[in-house]
Each structure stands twice: as structure tokens, then as C-alpha cells.
Amino acid sequence: MRKILLATTAVAAAAVFGAAPLAAQEAPTVRVGGYFRFNYAFTDQDGATSSTANLGKSDFTSDMEIHVIVQGKAANGVSYGATIEVQDDQNRQATSGVATKMSLDTDEMYLWVSSPQAGQLRFGDEDGVVLGAMATGWITSFGTGGIDGDWLDNVVGGNNRPSYFVGGGLVDSTKIIYTSPQFFGFDFGASFGFNEGEGEDSGCEALGTNCDRYDSSGPLGTYSLRRKNEVQAAIRYRGSFAGVGIAGMAGYIGSGVTKNSSGLSGEGLSVGVFGLQATAYGFTAGANYAFGRANAGLGLLQNGAGLDDQDMKQWVAGVAYTFANLTVGANFFDVRSAGSQTNPNERKDQAWSVGANYNLAPGLALVAEYTQGTKEEDATATATGVDTDTKVFLLGTRIAF
Template identity: 40%
Template sequence: MVGAALLAPAVAVAQQAPTVRVGGYFRAYFGYTQQTGQAPTNVSMNAQNGGANDANSAVGNTNQSARLGKTDISTDAEIHVFVNGKTANGLTYGAVVEMQFDSAEGSVRGGARRAVQSKTTAAIDEMYAFIASPTLGQIRFGDEDGPFGGLMNTGWVSNFGTGGVFGDFESFVTRPTRTGTTPGGVGDNSKIVYLSPQFFGFDVGVSYAPNEGEGEDTGCLNSFASTNCDRVTAITNPQGNGRSHDMPGRRNEVQWMARWRGSLAGVGLSASVGGMHSQVIKNIDLAGNINRNLRNPEVYQAGLQATYMGFTLGGGYMFGNTNFFYIPTLRGSKDMSQIFGGLSYTAGPVSIGANMYSGQYSGSDANPRGQRRWAYSIGANYRLAPGLDLVAEYVRQEFKEPGTPQQGFTAANAAPGNDLRDRASANVFLTGVRLAF
């Protein structure tokens, strides 16, 4: 597509040199949180990076007791750089770089000289370049969402508050009772994305990523092939080491999505269907023998959405042989099955809405009954000035995995009334301000 566009006959379009615009957002929320497990006793608490060999850990791997309060203030910001240009034959091109300031969750005080990392440490969220033609579509290459992973999804209603069950409430909640399996959870691994133009209301998208790595360099923390390397294809014990956002898992990932957008009797309609397919990292024993003990992730999603007179109603269904957060699963594990839905209303500067999701997942390997996660919310925002919103929101999220202890909790070490052996819940009310610029 790029080659054909570059060689196309020149048209009467004024060439434009690249221009640069800086944008982003800042938000500050006050939160009141009630959750189970706020007073665990005699549990393993891994400070900083948490290992027993962590020289910077003041607590290490010893059992401790702790108690959480209910109130907190959460702040966050991102700086976005947008580059846009136009060629003489009508192509547009440019780049997007998004810098975030929340890449280290575990440090208590940002200014502490002995902290391993500040909670407000800067990192790149997304960065990609693009070339686009109005007749041939757009190609993006870099660290970005895919068509299935956030660019073309339908039915995820989150245009109120901070996004409800897909919003910022998780900033106030400790694991495991936080976050759901959403399109953005697939990640921003380095990929090539193609997005078609719209024909008769239809458009399609497809992307390819060789692995889950982002950014430059190899990702290897050693001077030899190791479990952290971007290009690793097999590691020892992948079922324990290769199934988290911290370690590689998926390889040769392909995402696709087909979408239709139009209107009927004044009602705006959209529908989409898509999937993600990938290979999985294999197991290699100490003698170098390789076999596959994880399933290749294969996930599908369909969504519908309607808009009329300020109302937006949407929902859909997602299923596949992956765990929550798109983690590969063992052979014989339960498949993922998740529904989602929401409703919102916008009138002038006011937007109100509610949304939910409910899912069944394989959960821990030792539990044949699987894991459930579900949440619902209600929220609103008021546009006080251009780019400036006042926000209020309530979210409840629950988690249940019968018979499977979570995070080291047992019947003996959980405080009365806060038993986190196999279930947990969290209630968050937040309010504050968000400035987009």
C-alpha cells in the first residue's frame, strides 16, 4: 500500500512540512475505598521488587501484618507529542509519542532518596509512526494497540466519569480485586498495523507483532539468551515464568477486526467482530529438549453499539482459550467467557452512565472450577470549561475462585471479616478533576 501510494501520480495538493503539537492530560482524584483484605496478618510481604534476594528490600520475604486506610489521593499525567505532515501527492504522515509518569507502582514516596524507583518515573506508553492515504488506508508501525486491542472495538461504553469499570478506580485498589480483561489489556507490543478506509460503512484492520516486546534493545537482562529476551521462543517452566505482563508469552501475534458503522432512522449504529491469534512460548528442559505445554492463545470478540438523542447503548461478548489479562493457559484449562455492556447519556456539558462486565476464566492451574470476575459502576462528569471536567464515580468489583488461596492468604492468617482465601471485593468512590490539553 505504501509503495503504491508513493508511486501514484501527483495531485494538486500543497505539501506540508511536519508540524509538532504537544498535548496530554492531568488528573487528580480523591478516593474512598472499602475492600476485603485491608488488614491481613502474618502474610508474606515482598517489598520493592519482592524477591528474597532483593538487596534493596527492607522486608524481604518474611511474614508481616499490615492494615490499610480507606482514603487516598491519586494523581496522574501524560504528555503526548503529535507530528503531522503531508506529501505533494496527498499522503499524510507523522508520529505519536505518549509519555507516562506511573511506571513504578511499588515505591511509597517519589522523593525518597533510597527508593528503588519513584512512583512517578517516566516511561513511554505508546509510540508509533504512520503513513496514510484517503483511498488506500493507513499503516502504523511502532508500539501501539492493535485492531482487536483497542483501535476498532465496539460496545465498550466508557464515555462517562473515568470510564467506570474500565476507568481509574484501580488506582485505589490492591490486587487481586482490580482491572478487568479489556481490549487495551492485550498490550502495546511493537507491531505493524493496517487500517483500511471505510467503504459503504465497512472497514477492517489487521496487525502483526513478532512477540510481546516493546521499544529498542533485546530485552535481555543477561549477556546471553534468557527468559526476559524479546525474541525468546522457549524457557524452562513457561507455565510459571511466562504468564504475566512481566515476562514474554505470546509470539507471532495476529489481530484482526471488521467493523460496520452507519445509521438507521436517525439511530447511529456500529458493529464489530474480530480476533487475536498467536503462538506461545515453549518449554525447554535443562538438557535443551523442547516441547509445548501451553495452549496457543486464540480469542474472539463481537460488539454492538447504538446512539440516539444523546444516549449510547452498547455491549458484547468475548471468548477464547486464554486466561484473564490474555495470559496463556495450560492444556485442559477452562476457556475465557466474558460479557460486557454499558449505557450513557450526554446533554450539553453533562455525561452520566453505567457499565459492567462479568467473566469466567481458568484462574489458577490447581483449580478446575475456574475463576470469576465481575464489576459494575455508575458515574458522571461535568464539562466546566474546554478540556476541564469534574468527575464523580462509584465502582464495585468482585473476584471469586473457590477453594484457591490468593496472594498467600489462608484461613489462619486473614483477619476476621477480611478473609481473602478464595474471594475478594472492593468498593471505590472517587471524585476529582481531569484536564485534557
């Protein structure tokens, strides 16, 4: 598959850069866009008290993004550009050796070239075609995004945060992405990345499991599950029937995995993803179903005798309604997975959310949202379980330019 993608990328590149009809040249433009949000959060979560510290319920939080967007068009009809997104995204990393949670990092950053005849190639840190370009069926246009909104920013402890994935659900591994033109409503695409790492360099100074090119552990080394050779492929349809806009997507996410030469290794991802959404009269409704070899949240499974290695199954559905400046909506997810692999019981991650946003002006909105999430896996005589319940109410404002 890797050879296929590399070869077809070369074919597409030849087509993109090859002969094309003459078109009006456009000198490149550089734009700077931004986003800032302020939330009040009331968080009622399990695990908020211990013998060493207790948590309150109220907090103010803020977040920001800066986007640099470059775009131009050559005389041969090829459009080109680059996008660099800088964000405040160091959540929960204000620990030794890491800067504070206010530190900036890059989210997506990529260069793209596109021609009407051959489609588009992207090179850089991106989500791919299933979880990025052609993602379909995840309705997050109300509140802060409902189950994929800001609520989990306020929840302390991994066991109190249900695991799931939607668009953008994997780290933006550096990759090559191809997306086709649209034919009769259909377009398709594929993406490939060698390793899990993103960003500039090798990811490490000394040889270790944190190196981007980490492939396998030696006899005396520790083992880390990481994706190798990540492949995504998707086909999407968009059209309208009797005034109802329809979009559907079928995709596949696959990968290899790092190997452990002295013990149990893992299994690569092999997940099918299907999304469908419809838009009419101000309503947008959608659903997405994913299943296959993975743990919850597209985590990797370890293999070996006695380990719970059941397939992951995930439903996400939502609906939103926009009337004038107001958008209201609701969404939920239900994920069944192996969870703890030393616990033979199934893990159940669920959440539901209702929310609204009101546009005071283009790019300036008030939001309100309530979300509840649970995470359950029954304990056994030899394995611990988890049973947590989290509720978050958000009230905030956001601005974008």
C-alpha cells in the same frame, strides 16, 4: 498467517507509496497535548488488614500524560505523522531495582503513513486493530471510565482486582498495523507483532526469559509464558439508520506462545471479539462479547493433564447519556475463566460502575464515580480459592489540552 500479514503489508506499503492523485501539500506540524487528573478515593477492600500492616480507606492520587503529535501531508497525497505518549504509569513498581511510581514511561509511540486509496500503516508500540483502532462496544465516556477507569489504581493486592480486558487490554507490543479506507461503511485491518516486548531494545542484557526474543526455555531454565507472533484482525461497520449511529466490529486475537523444553508449555491466544454500539439523542449504548482460548484478562493458559483450562468468556456492556455539559453512565463486566489452573472451579470476575462527569470548560471536568468489583473461585480440598469484594468511590477533577 504471519506470512500473509507481512506480504499484505508489503502490498499495502506499495500502494501507499505508489502513484496517488496530486493533493495540497501540508508542512508538518508538531503539537504537544497533555492530561492531568487529581482524585480523592475512598476504597473499601478485602485484604486490607494483616498481621504486619493495615490499610486506611482515603487517599489522594494524581496522574498525567504528555502527548507529542506530529502530522503532515506530502504533495503526492500521502499523509504521515507520529505520536509519542509519555505517562506516569509505574503503578506498584516502587520496589528494589525499579524507580519510584512517579517515573515516566512511554505508552503508545508509533509512526504512520496514510493514503486515501490504500489506507493506513502504523509502525510502533500500539494496541492493534481489535484492542485499538477498531475497538467497539466498550462504553467508557463517563466518570473516569467506570469499570475501566481509575478505581483499580487504588486497590491493593492482585486478588482484590478483578481481571478483564477492554480496548488497550494487552501490552503495546511493537507491531505493524494496517487499516483500510472505508467502503460502504466498512473498514478492516490487521496487525502483527513478533514478540510481547515493547520499546527500544532487546529487553535484556543476559539471556533469559525477560528477553523480547525469548522463544523457549532450556532443560535447566525456568519457564515464562509469553505471547509470540501476535495477530489481530478486525472488520468494522459504521453507519446511520433513521438518525441512529451504529457501529459494529468483529475481530480475532491470536498468538503463539513460548515453549518449555523440559515441562509443560502454554497455549497461545485464540479469542473472538464482537462489539456493537448505537448513538442517538445523546445516548450511547454498547456491548462487547469475547470468548476463546485465554484466561481472564487475556492471560495465557498453561496446558497439561489435570489443569483447569476452560475457555474464557467475557461480557462488557454500558450506556452513557450526555446532556449539555453533563455526562452520566454505567457499565459492567462479567468474566468467566479458568482462573487458577490448579483449581478446577470456574473463576468469576465481575464489576459494575456508575459515574458522571461535568465539563466546567472544554477540557476541564469534574468527575464522580462508584465502582464495585468481585473476584470468586471456590476452594477445593487441594486448591485454594478466592472470594474478594472491593468498593471504590472517586471524586476528582481532570484537565486536558
